[in-house]
Amino acid sequence: xxxxxxxxxxxxxxxxxxxxxxxxxxxxxxxxxxxxxxxxxxxxxxxxxxxxxxxxxxxxxxxxxxxxxxxxxxxxxxxxxxxxxxxxxxxxxxxx
Numbered sequence: 001x002x003x004x005x006x007x008x009x010x011x012x013x014x015x016x017x018x019x020x021x022x023x024x025x026x027x028x029x030x031x032x033x034x035x036x037x038x039x040x041x042x043x044x045x046x047x048x049x050x051x052x053x054x055x056x057x058x059x060x061x062x063x064x065x066x067x068x069x070x071x072x073x074x075x076x077x078x079x080x081x082x083x084x085x086x087x088x089x090x091x092x093x094x095x096x
Contacts, residue, residue, distance in 0.1 A: 001045035003035045009048050013055040020048065023062070025070035 001009075010020055021028040024047055034040050040048075054061040 001040050001042075001048070003038055003040060006034075006040050006045060006048055009052045012052055015051070020051075023051070023065060025073075 007017070010017065015023075017031050018028045021031050024044075026044075031044070034044075051061045051065075054064065
């Protein structure tokens, strides 16, 4: 699904990108970054059309989705205190 089609789907039910991101537990900036790619990953597009489909049929997608507890994602990367960018080759001592 193209990003513009994604926006059109959300607009059908008055849902903003920020509201959609909060609903599925994503960072809104992560979703907006797909605009430069032009395409959304299939799983995000599928979630969007299912939400819109439920809403268009008069269903309460928020109630349905509340059955799943969203768990925060762990930060990616291997950076550690005193190691720039997680590079294990050289320790960097900072006086903090």
